[in-house]
Amino acid sequence: MLVTSAPPPWHIALKELWQARELAMILIRRELTVQYKQTVLGILWFILRPMVTVAIFATIFRYIVRFPAGDIPYAVFVMSGIVPWLYFSDALQKGMNCLQGNAHIITRIYFPRILLPISILIAPLADLTVGIVALVLVMLLYGITPPPHIVFLPCFFLLIYLFALGLSLCVAGPQAIFRDIGILFGFALLMWMYLTPVIYPLSILPPFLKSLLIYNPLTGIVQSMRWAIVGYGELPVHALGVSVVATALLLFVGMNLFARLETNYIDQV
Amino acid sequence: MRHVITATRLSKIYNIHVDRAFRTFRDTIADFFTNTPKDILVQKFWALKDVSFTIDRGECVGIVGRNGAGKSTLLKILSRVTRPTSGQVLLQGRVASLLELGTGFHPELTGRENIFLNATILGEDKASIRRKIDAIIDFAGIEEFIDSPIKRYSSGMQTRLGFAIASHVDGEILIIDEVISTGDFDFREKCTRKIREISKSGRTILLVSHNNDSITEICSRVLHISQGQLVQDTRDVPQALATYLDTPVAPLNKV
Numbered sequence: 001m002l003v004t005s006a007p008p009p010w011h012i013a014l015k016e017l018w019q020a021r022e023l024a025m026i027l028i029r030r031e032l033t034v035q036y037k038q039t040v041l042g043i044l045w046f047i048l049r050p051m052v053t054v055a056i057f058a059t060i061f062r063y064i065v066r067f068p069a070g071d072i073p074y075a076v077f078v079m080s081g082i083v084p085w086l087y088f089s090d091a092l093q094k095g096m097n098c099l100q101g102n103a104h105i106i107t108r109i110y111f112p113r114i115l116l117p118i119s120i121l122i123a124p125l126a127d128l129t130v131g132i133v134a135l136v137l138v139m140l141l142y143g144i145t146p147p148p149h150i151v152f153l154p155c156f157f158l159l160i161y162l163f164a165l166g167l168s169l170c171v172a173g174p175q176a177i178f179r180d181i182g183i184l185f186g187f188a189l190l191m192w193m194y195l196t197p198v199i200y201p202l203s204i205l206p207p208f209l210k211s212l213l214i215y216n217p218l219t220g221i222v223q224s225m226r227w228a229i230v231g232y233g234e235l236p237v238h239a240l241g242v243s244v245v246a247t248a249l250l251l252f253v254g255m256n257l258f259a260r261l262e263t264n265y266i267d268q269v
Numbered sequence: 270m271r272h273v274i275t276a277t278r279l280s281k282i283y284n285i286h287v288d289r290a291f292r293t294f295r296d297t298i299a300d301f302f303t304n305t306p307k308d309i310l311v312q313k314f315w316a317l318k319d320v321s322f323t324i325d326r327g328e329c330v331g332i333v334g335r336n337g338a339g340k341s342t343l344l345k346i347l348s349r350v351t352r353p354t355s356g357q358v359l360l361q362g363r364v365a366s367l368l369e370l371g372t373g374f375h376p377e378l379t380g381r382e383n384i385f386l387n388a389t390i391l392g393e394d395k396a397s398i399r400r401k402i403d404a405i406i407d408f409a410g411i412e413e414f415i416d417s418p419i420k421r422y423s424s425g426m427q428t429r430l431g432f433a434i435a436s437h438v439d440g441e442i443l444i445i446d447e448v449i450s451t452g453d454f455d456f457r458e459k460c461t462r463k464i465r466e467i468s469k470s471g472r473t474i475l476l477v478s479h480n481n482d483s484i485t486e487i488c489s490r491v492l493h494i495s496q497g498q499l500v501q502d503t504r505d506v507p508q509a510l511a512t513y514l515d516t517p518v519a520p521l522n523k524v
Binding site: 001002003004005006007019022023026027030033034037104105106107108109110111263266267 | 346349352353354355357360366375382386389390391392394395
């Protein structure tokens, strides 16, 4: 093993990552168990958290602002947007803080640190799954059955995971050094949700805004998940293409940035 | 290969921000626009400068030096926690390290869960941790607490558990930073015995300690670091310790 001022070349980094796969499992399990430790309801929160959030949004937007949701009940529409959105915002906040939150470990012991965001973002996929199961139950209650193309759902799980990972990798390093970025991202997330067809359908927007929102990578992801689970609308091919390209780009930039900044951060703690 | 560690011209530069505790994004933007010269804001110093040495398999090496001399920086580079600014290290075999106190435990997880987390990070697989876990718990002497979260442990208990894990994994190189001196007398004895035993099994040990008795008792070679530079590398342990004690406290080695 040769240690120099540069990060190890990518084939060695990959080999190290593969050797650390057991550690990844432990880190994922740690995320899952730590999340609801010292709570009375414990594991029940997995189900309650998405349900309560959806209930709040569904109520607000049902009685205060009413969006037309086509031929499906608005509650189902909003839930199919909120559930993936919750994953994204949860994952991004955890991923962004992965260096800072684990400072006590990474300054004392070495392991491939990219494993942190990789495994931290896998854990909330459990919440996402529970949220989708809850959504399907609600759908059945309304008499809607999921379409056959629900089999494509795992692809969109992978896509939303990789997109959140790419963005986390880009932001984690800068955020660890300048904490301001975390605060700014809090506002950005708030805005971002309203710029994504989470609580309203794209069809209510004026054409120019609609064509603009397609370039928000989350539009494609949220719309595709809605298409896969509820069968709402068509597969948004154009928007999905944007999401895939953006994800690839973020992953590429993110991995380089992360490799460069992780040691900078460790030297500044 | 006889050498398990080959360090070649290792250097590490650290920054001290002169007028601020830490830098914010606003500072970066402000400094960019006001064009403040960088060297006024940031003072650089050599935490390590041109350090070269080789260590053979099975050696037990003590590293001595004043506070801030660069001992911990050296161990951090050897255990790969940080990278050198220049120079390189060639390591043959797995490194198990125990740097500072706390050793990277997760406060919310139990002692048992932390053993799995920590030992896995140190490269141990699940089956072998299962095999060793009783020995680790027994060595740390914390049976009653093993299923409570680490945050309820005293600092002594954490140190004991940290040492117990690091000394029971199979790394070819064991790096220990200033741990033995923190435990009580009994534990210190136990550590010394354990380190001797590890050393006899042919593994390589690097030890930082301010306790000269431990160094004399355990080590067969001493590296003396001052102002980030290797000033002495000898197998004559008592003589090295004597020179070290005579060395006055040195100022930072500024760049």
